[in-house]
Amino acid sequence: MGKLTVLALRIVLALLLAGSLFIQVWMVPLISTDLAEAGAPTVMRILFLVIVVLGIVTVQVTMVCVWRLLTMVRRGTVFSHGAFRYVDIIFGAVAAAAVLMFGLAVLLAPGGIAPGIVLLICGASLLIAGMALIVLVLRKLLAQAVARDVEAKHLRTELDEVI
Numbered sequence: 001m002g003k004l005t006v007l008a009l010r011i012v013l014a015l016l017l018a019g020s021l022f023i024q025v026w027m028v029p030l031i032s033t034d035l036a037e038a039g040a041p042t043v044m045r046i047l048f049l050v051i052v053v054l055g056i057v058t059v060q061v062t063m064v065c066v067w068r069l070l071t072m073v074r075r076g077t078v079f080s081h082g083a084f085r086y087v088d089i090i091f092g093a094v095a096a097a098a099v100l101m102f103g104l105a106v107l108l109a110p111g112g113i114a115p116g117i118v119l120l121i122c123g124a125s126l127l128i129a130g131m132a133l134i135v136l137v138l139r140k141l142l143a144q145a146v147a148r149d150v151e152a153k154h155l156r157t158e159l160d161e162v163i
Contacts (some may be wrong), residue, residue: 001073009070013063020056020063028053044107051104058097065090079142079149087139094132101125 028049035045065086072078072086105121 003074006070006074010067013067013070017060017063020060024053024056044111047107048104051100051107055097055100055104058093058100061093062090065093079145081146083142083146084139087135087142091132091135091139094128094135098125098129098132101128 031052032045032049035048040048068086069078069083072080072083077083101121102125105118105125108121109115109118
């Protein structure tokens with residue numbers, strides 16, 4: 001991966017992190033106020049806000065882990081066992097986001113919201129769960145790459161001994 005690509009991705013990640021912090025600090029309280037003015041029950045309002053904040057946290061955790069993986073790419077150490085920790089955290093965060101999205105659908109279903117909206121939210125939950133499965137497949141590919149890298153290092157060592 002080129003230096004320009006890594007730099008561009010880091011700029012995007014930094015902007016997204018700043019935007020997500022803005023949403024947590026400024027927008028969530030405004031949403032809470034709007035829900036209170038609309039007469040939403042307190043329990044429903046709190047659950048909705050918890051789901052929103054935790055959903056944002058899952059995105060932030062994913063972005064931080066991608067940042068760390070980019071650092072490993074830059075150093076040339078991404079094909080090591082240390083990368084698994086970040087990939088596993090990304091998988092967990094994306095899976096948690098899928099569960100949170102489904103929880104949002106469950107929270108909104110008994111209310112006066114249109115059933116089509118609830119169905120769309122369930123579809124989004126399924127899409128996010130599919131992304132978690134893609135991360136799991138990519139983890140398996142990383143495991144194969146790490147195994148090949150270890151094997152190649154071993155063969156190089158043997159070849160150096162012969163020479």
